[in-house]
Amino acid sequence: MARLSVPTLESSLTTRISMRWASETPFETTDTLVITVGEWYVDLRVDKQTGKIDWALAGECIQESTDPRRVVFTHEIDSHHNFNVSNPCPFIPLPNGDVLETGTMARPDVPGAPMTDYEEVWRYLPFREGPEGPGRGLSWILESDEGVLEEGQHKITKMFLAKIGGSYLVLCQKQIHVVRRTPLGERTVQITGEEVSTRREEWTDDHWEIKYALGPSNDSLPSMANGLGVDLRGRKSGEKVTVGGCDFILRALASELPRQTRHSRL
Template structure:
């Protein structure tokens, strides 16, 4: 199958190259993608674009493994940015377009043939619902509801791909929706109405009871297996531990994000210890085991851990990396250390949580409102508003980048995306300076659209020209670029490609990025 689909072949080679490069770098000091990995991923996306345009709608399902493999490359790279979301949305668009073009019988046949990709998509969608960047529109059903472990015969069946029972997918989606509702409620004047608060508390209790019932069920009988599945005693034990770790991870999300309990709460710390103790109890394990699936629950436990439990969580992630050489496990350990020290710097968000609610505006833009810690107010939480506007895709093959000054304490940022250029600069004792310029293709020149503050030491395309940036194709993330007389650190750089699936979807190929935050660990 790989040789028959060029996009899948190049994606598979990219994943193999990523693993091989990791084996060759025992001391991993950065998480930038190597040039060969980026090149193979770019080639895969180019082939995928052609295949989507020429393939019969009835056969598009066969391209889903390509998207899954590219997604895994993004996650396993350890970049910890948002590029994985592009592939998830692409898979969603492909599945939806396929469903509208083929019969139910053929759809069921494809689902059986591509069950791994289907389970990957369903699992990833559910885990992504736990992140803070997806708007949930599910309406809470009033009145009594059956527990999520009582949703049908297949609900308690163990999914060997994700490492937990299928009914946990529904739990993760419900937690994400409830957490989004909690976020909206907290942003309302006077914290909203008592009725909404009561409904949300009932929802949290229902979710907790559902997960507790799953834990009780599986502790008595073990996770159910599909009729055509068999496991050895050792394998069954390992999958049971993996399933239990995900169940307690779900409880942590309920306590922390829906009920808003502190990390020090007894319920939270009990879940942390149960995750760590159960995982430690099955060590050591071989490479071919659910061990590879445990990064997410270990990270979840480690994020809330206290005292010696932090050492346990980090040790498990490091041991997992040493065994499997998957970069995102090592990156997860680094992020945990940064979060424990309270100094996330560039790794996550130096000003604490920045969580908002998105509202669609009449012109198509998105209004984000919420609260965040403000450095100029001594870290005090204050309300904010931001407008998000989608930019048109840059031309195929164009370079976009983010640079940070290296000779003035990192107080200046320069960014280019297609025909847009932006500079921000702030120093002690001086107001913020900013410049935004756009390329005018008809006049063949850069035009300044916005200026504020002193611009003497900021590079302006309209004033200083483009000559200093001509070496951009030779830049690599983490390296130093010389622009004029200044030294700038390359924080991110990407090459753009475009694919069409009904509506236009942009697939950026990220060559390397220092992450502003982590949103999902798989």
């Protein structure tokens, strides 16, 4: 197969190594996988002990500054129901190649979820070989297309699909969007969400295996293991596409090449 002519956006596959609240002892209780393509990310964290979703979120990562590097994240899907934009998060390279993220966020394990300082250490992962062969596929992220919502209350099903090589994530959340106009004419949106459903699948021994299938609607989610076909050759970021009978916006598309320097999720 000839190399495809696609943008040279960066793609990364990352996992969390440790988490620390304020001055407490670092810990890691999750199996976390984050797929980032360009300026979009899909992030699934599964509790190792219970096998349940610890946190599932997806959206856009926006770089505010480069020195020091600070990023804010939108939460278009969030199992913790924090749909506001995150506080700016500094990212600091560590000598061993890992990345230290610092910031302040709501602490869900404490009553009232107070805003608390935190530190997370992230590590880049090698890409799993996918069905196309090593380095021969595309990395992409799709977001469901609900169109422009007018004033009023709207029930939607928000979904993100993401793939790099032999790693695939899908997150889905039923949401209610209440759209209003302020006296000055500014558009505001209040979002509430239900439980997130998700699948994480991996290409292993020439077939897709289901690593996690969680949430009330996981059986109906678009699944590589169930034969989902996604052909984005010739497409461009921002285009509308139909996958599995659903309408999506192609948020990011890149050749399957590892990152050189980090300009997106990490």
